[in-house]
């Protein structure tokens with residue numbers, strides 16, 4: 001019977017691409033409330049296709065209108081996810097400047113220097129001992145230029161003493177976040193977008209919300225020292241990354257910055 005159904009290489013490619021698209025959408029929405037909306041839409045779509053195949057004219061046209069008219073509403077509902085999805089596409093391995101340049105050995109001199117994570121973590125540990133609040137954002141593939149304008153641009157090689165003095169309570173630079181790009185501190189007093197996630201426990205204030213916000217909207221990672229508890233948090237992809245020892249944190253950070 002199958003021989004009556006024309007099946008070409010393009011059909012196979014089509015199925016593979018749709019499967020890939022669905023996988024990435026699932027990966028993006030996993031663990032968020034949006035996954036339930038996505039499942040709801042997928043179910044309506046399947047029912048619509050069944051009603052079409054069974055030639056149930058009225059129901060299929062109602063569902064058809066619902067799906068096509070709802071496209072704009074969906075764009076509004078999934079605004080954040082669509083943004084993240086496009087960012088994900090735009091930052092594939094090819095466009096990742098570090099991994100791309102690393103493959104071109106002869107350009108060794110142009111490769112960005114490795115980030116001195118030991119100095120950053122040393123600063124965080126010292127700030128934690130004195131319960132000095134700090135928020136450090138480390139740029140990865142998504143440019144953080146749009147944030148630098150909200151604060152003061154500087155250009156200092158990473159050094160734990162400089163980082164500690166930035167967050168020193170009486171320093172005029174201590175407010176807001178500090179941005180690190182490659183092995184340089186490139187901005188201080190930066191205002192970050194605040195996360196509006198309802199999952200954040202109420203004990204966390206604006207500093208934590210700001211770190212979660214920027215890591216949801218870009219692929220940057222954040223190190224945060226709490227002024228209240230002195231605790232050092234590592235935040236990535238809108239979530240707290242758990243670790244048990246400072247060595248483990250350093251390893252995770254290094255791995256994420258390759």
Ligand SMILES: Nc1ncnc2c1ncn2[C@@H]1O[C@H](COP(=O)(O)OP(=O)(O)OP(=O)(O)O)[C@@H](O)[C@H]1O
Nearest residue numbers: 133175176177191192205206207208210226227228
């Ligand atoms: N949008 C923002 N971008 C960057 N930094 C911010 C932003 N909002 C607040 N902050 C920083 O967070 C500080 C206020 O922290 P708050 O006490 O509300 O946070 P918290 O999450 O409870 O952290 P902590 O445990 O350190 O108290 C501000 O002084 C400021 O330095």
